[in-house]
Amino acid sequence: TERTLVLVKPDGVERGLTGEVLRRIEAKGYRLVALELRQLDRETAARHYAEHEGKPFFEPLLEFITSGPLVAAVFEGQRVIEGFRSIAGATDPTVAAPGSIRGDLARDWGRKVIANIVHGSDSPESAAREIAIYFPGLA
Numbered sequence: 001t002e003r004t005l006v007l008v009k010p011d012g013v014e015r016g017l018t019g020e021v022l023r024r025i026e027a028k029g030y031r032l033v034a035l036e037l038r039q040l041d042r043e044t045a046a047r048h049y050a051e052h053e054g055k056p057f058f059e060p061l062l063e064f065i066t067s068g069p070l071v072a073a074v075f076e077g078q079r080v081i082e083g084f085r086s087i088a089g090a091t092d093p094t095v096a097a098p099g100s101i102r103g104d105l106a107r108d109w110g111r112k113v114i115a116n117i118v119h120g121s122d123s124p125e126s127a128a129r130e131i132a133i134y135f136p137g138l139a
């Protein structure tokens with residue numbers, strides 16, 4: 001069965017939304033298989049967001065994702081990658097659908113990078129790559 005990497009980003013942890021995010025994913029029916037609170041260093045952040053290297057928001061993105069502790073989790077279930085991205089909502093929280101995590105809990109704060117509370121892998125290949133970054137011991 002499929003797995004995805006979920007992050008509660010530093011803005012979500014700072015705002016005390018970790019439990020709320022995990023609750024929504026568990027309530028949907030996906031199974032939690034790994035969980036850790038950690039602070040990313042610059043190298044790990046750059047590895048995570050390698051696909052965005054060279055883009056104008058890359059540096060602000062690294063600054064943001066390393067700005068405080070985040071929560072990394074792995075969830076498992078049939079079509080969980082697609083299912084979690086649906087629960088998370090659109091990247092831009094201003095237009096993310098109400099009912100989604102970003103639509104209900106995030107907004108535009110006028111910062112250089114969009115603070116949108118969560119990350120979820122976007123494909124099976126990304127999921128395998130990202131899970132290996134955060135949980136190298138996970139089979």
Ligand code: GTP
Nearest residue numbers: 052057061090091112113114115116118119120122
């Ligand atoms: P992640 O779960 O963080 O990967 O978000 P996503 O998959 O919804 O979006 P994507 O991977 O395309 O972008 C990663 C992050 O970069 C986003 O969450 C935003 O914080 C930021 N980002 C993406 N596109 C833009 C953009 O056009 N402008 C700005 N300022 N930030 C962006």
Ligand code: MG
Nearest residue numbers: 119120121122
């Ligand atoms: Mg992404």
